[in-house]
Amino acid sequence: MITREPGSERVSPEVFEHLVQLAALELNPEEAEYLRREMNGQLTAIRELEAIQVPEGLPITSHGVPYTPDISQPLRQDRLQPSARAEDILAQAPEVEERYIVVPDIPRTELE
Amino acid sequence: MNQALCDLPAYRIVAGVKRGDFSAAEVLESTLARIEAVEGRPPGLEGEPADGIGVHAFISLTPERARAQAQAVDQALSRGEDPGPLAGVPLAVKDIFCLAGTPSTAGSRILRNFVAPYSATPAARLERAGAVTVGKTNLDEFTFGSSNESSAFQPSPRNPWDPTRVPGGSSGGSAAALAAGMAALSLGTDTAGSIRQPAAFCGVVGMKPTYGRVSRYGLIAFASSIDCPGPMARNVTDAALMLGCIAGPDSFDATSAQVPVPDYTAGLEQGVRGLRIGLSPDYARLKFPDPASGELREQPIAAEAQAAVEQAAQALAAAGAEIIEGVPMPNTQYGVPAYFVISRVEAASNLHRYDGVKYGYRFEGEVADLLELYRKSRGRGFGPQPKLRILMGMYVSGAQYEKRYYERALRVRTLIRQDFEQAFDPAGAYRVDCLLTATTPSTAFELGAIYGDSVLMQYADLLTVPADHAGVPAISLPAGLDRSGLPLGLQLLGPDFSEARLLRVGRSFELATGEQSWRSVHPPVLAGVSHG
Numbered sequence: 001m002i003t004r005e006p007g008s009e010r011v012s013p014e015v016f017e018h019l020v021q022l023a024a025l026e027l028n029p030e031e032a033e034y035l036r037r038e039m040n041g042q043l044t045a046i047r048e049l050e051a052i053q054v055p056e057g058l059p060i061t062s063h064g065v066p067y068t069p070d071i072s073q074p075l076r077q078d079r080l081q082p083s084a085r086a087e088d089i090l091a092q093a094p095e096v097e098e099r100y101i102v103v104p105d106i107p108r109t110e111l112e
Numbered sequence: 113m114n115q116a117l118c119d120l121p122a123y124r125i126v127a128g129v130k131r132g133d134f135s136a137a138e139v140l141e142s143t144l145a146r147i148e149a150v151e152g153r154p155p156g157l158e159g160e161p162a163d164g165i166g167v168h169a170f171i172s173l174t175p176e177r178a179r180a181q182a183q184a185v186d187q188a189l190s191r192g193e194d195p196g197p198l199a200g201v202p203l204a205v206k207d208i209f210c211l212a213g214t215p216s217t218a219g220s221r222i223l224r225n226f227v228a229p230y231s232a233t234p235a236a237r238l239e240r241a242g243a244v245t246v247g248k249t250n251l252d253e254f255t256f257g258s259s260n261e262s263s264a265f266q267p268s269p270r271n272p273w274d275p276t277r278v279p280g281g282s283s284g285g286s287a288a289a290l291a292a293g294m295a296a297l298s299l300g301t302d303t304a305g306s307i308r309q310p311a312a313f314c315g316v317v318g319m320k321p322t323y324g325r326v327s328r329y330g331l332i333a334f335a336s337s338i339d340c341p342g343p344m345a346r347n348v349t350d351a352a353l354m355l356g357c358i359a360g361p362d363s364f365d366a367t368s369a370q371v372p373v374p375d376y377t378a379g380l381e382q383g384v385r386g387l388r389i390g391l392s393p394d395y396a397r398l399k400f401p402d403p404a405s406g407e408l409r410e411q412p413i414a415a416e417a418q419a420a421v422e423q424a425a426q427a428l429a430a431a432g433a434e435i436i437e438g439v440p441m442p443n444t445q446y447g448v449p450a451y452f453v454i455s456r457v458e459a460a461s462n463l464h465r466y467d468g469v470k471y472g473y474r475f476e477g478e479v480a481d482l483l484e485l486y487r488k489s490r491g492r493g494f495g496p497q498p499k500l501r502i503l504m505g506m507y508v509s510g511a512q513y514e515k516r517y518y519e520r521a522l523r524v525r526t527l528i529r530q531d532f533e534q535a536f537d538p539a540g541a542y543r544v545d546c547l548l549t550a551t552t553p554s555t556a557f558e559l560g561a562i563y564g565d566s567v568l569m570q571y572a573d574l575l576t577v578p579a580d581h582a583g584v585p586a587i588s589l590p591a592g593l594d595r596s597g598l599p600l601g602l603q604l605l606g607p608d609f610s611e612a613r614l615l616r617v618g619r620s621f622e623l624a625t626g627e628q629s630w631r632s633v634h635p636p637v638l639a640g641v642s643h644g
Contacts, residue, residue, distance in 0.1 A: 011507060015507070016503070019503050019506050019507055020503065022506055023460070023490075023499075023502045023503055023506055024467075024483065024486040024487050024490055025487060025490050025491050025494070025499055025502070025503075026487040026488055026490070026491030026492075027491060027499070031496065031499070034496060034564075035496065035499055035500050035503060038500050038565075038566045038567075039500070039503060039504055039507065041565070041566065041567045042452050042504055042566060042567055042570075044408075044567075045408065045448065045449050045452055045567050045570070045571075046449050046452050046453055046508070046517060046521075047449075048399070048408070048445075048446060048449040049446060049449045049450060049453075049517075049520050049521060049524055050520075052443075052446060052524060052527070054520065054523045054524070054527070058523050058526055058527070059523075059526060060519065060522035060523055060525070060526060061522060061523075061525040061526040061529050061581075062337055062522065063323060063324075063337050063367070063583060064323055064338075064525070064529055064580075064581055064582040064583020064584065065322060065323045065324055065369070065583035065584075065608050067324075067367070067369075070370070071324075071369045071370050071371050072366075072369075072370065073361060073363065073365075073366050073367075073368065073370060076363060085229045085230060088229035089229050089471075091227075091229075092226060092227065092229065092470070092471035092472075093469070093470055093471060094468065094469070094471075094472075094473075094474035095474070101469060101470060103469055103482050103485065104479050104480070104481055104482050104484075104485050105480070105481045105482065106481065106482045107481045107482060107483050
């Protein structure tokens with residue numbers, strides 16, 4: 001277990017509960033306790049990044065390998081290509097009715 | 113010595129099948145007999161204990177598919193046709209790849225019943241090249257781990273060198289299957305070290321190609337800016353053969369690079385004379401958690417791991433390479449902290465698609481509305497590691513933290529990339545052709561020793577993750593056994609698209625150490641099985 005500096009930023013139970021709602025997860029109490037503890041452990045490791053001098057104006061890297069035009073894929077024609085696998089794909093859905101995927105009621109809020 | 117057909121290198125299987133020394137069907141039957149002898153009980157979702165004897169490398173076996181493919185190879189040969197460069201080679205596919213008609217689970221309960229309607233490009237290319245798919249190998253759930261213990265399918269794979277130890281991960285089932293002779297090739301993936309770390313732990317070869325070298329189409333996504341499919345094999349020549357079959361552009365993956373694919377086997381024997389191979393002190397001593405206390409502190413990697421690097425440098429120097437010491441790679445130790453941020457953000461985004469609606473597991477009970485269906489399906493379908501990555505990814509990318517964490521991590525990624533660019537710069541101070549490091553800070557750890565501590569587990573990738581951030585290719589090679597008889601791994605890192613050079617250096621290392629006694633030691637799990 002990573003030791004933590006006193007006063008280091010922690011994921012509070014309130015913030016954690018908010019994230020669980022956003023993530024659409026249902027957790028039991030032991031699981032929630034474990035996950036929040038691990039998140040705080042990871043934050044301690046992540047705080048190592050704060051020790052680095054990042055030069056002003058240093059660009060971000062979103063892919064390690066630079067995608068120059070000569071090694072990039074050309075754009076494909078925007079053309080309709082029917083899939084031969086529609087039935088196989090539909091067959092994976094847990095509930096289907098007349099080729100529609102069925103879900104329970106969709107929650108909605110009345111606009112004022 | 114007579115070898116079982118299943119223990120032959122892939123290139124010798126191909127030559128033997130094409131010459132008619134034996135058939136693809138005979139190679140397959142030898143492989144299936146080995147699986148029967150060492151695999152043990154298949155894993156399941158109910159947490160079955162290990163049987164104490166098995167390797168448990170596979171989630172599912174595909175003997176019918178394999179028999180049809182082997183028959184097709186033999187029939188093509190009897191018609192005088194070329195069945196392809198991998199004719200009759202037994203292949204294990206990591207269960208993170210879609211393979212048409214097979215359960216493709218990602219090691220997760222949430223995909224327990226998902227049958228892929230199509231095949232991933234690299235898997236399809238291997239099958240078209242004549243490979244014979246014997247099964248789908250176990251892995252950490254969604255690849256999230258370095259030990260395979262997080263798989264929903266238990267028992268998780270054992271290390272064939274010591275069944276009380278992990279095979280590494282996340283491509284642990286693949287590495288274990290190769291080491292135990294249950295396949296000659298395996299298709300793995302590497303996002304922080306998931307090909308190289310298990311290859312090192314199980315004494316096999318694993319290569320993470322340059323990002324974009326191999327298509328990701330049909331790979332169940334984790335961190336899309338980093339995920340790399342790549343070859344795993346028992347020797348360098350086989351890895352080269354396999355890479356040649358899977359590399360190259362693919363119209364279904366816009367990030368697959370339009371770079372010509374050389375014949376990776378052609379220059380393998382050219383040696384290392386004239387090559388400059390770098391050693392970096394920043395891969396030998398760096399900040400990571402103390403194995404005993406967990407405290408983050410600067411310390412050396414395991415003495416035997418570092419000794420293997422130094423001996424390899426001597427062997428390569430004797431073969432004609434120039435060894436360049438003291439190459440600075442100062443941002444190596446920030447690889448794991450930056451990865452904690454970047455990979456979690458991408459994982460959270462990629463895992464939103466699992467909702468119990470379109471495919472995979474759906475909660476079967478009554479629910480009030482769609483939102484409750486999502487929560488219950490995801491709550492029961494995901495194990496702890498995917499949940500942790502989703503929550504962490506959402507936290508560090510939240511509007512109030514984004515600059516502090518995510519943006520900073522992406523800039524640190526630039527610094528890591530610059531370390532490599534400066535080391536490899538042909539006009540720079542060091543001008544190295546490749547770097548030589550240990551693959552892992554230690555050899556395979558015991559089952560249960562780390563699992564559950566997500567920080568210690570992530571630091572198993574300490575020496576492998578920088579290449580993933582930078583996109584550069586890297587290979588892990590078996591380098592001997594430690595005093596407990598566990599495999600040690602060596603890593604070679606090169607500039608973008610330098611796979612042919614890394615394979616050539618790897619082959620030179622094999623030749624230079626070919627007579628060493630450890631090369632004839634077999635994993636203990638093979639004691640008592642037929643070698644003839």
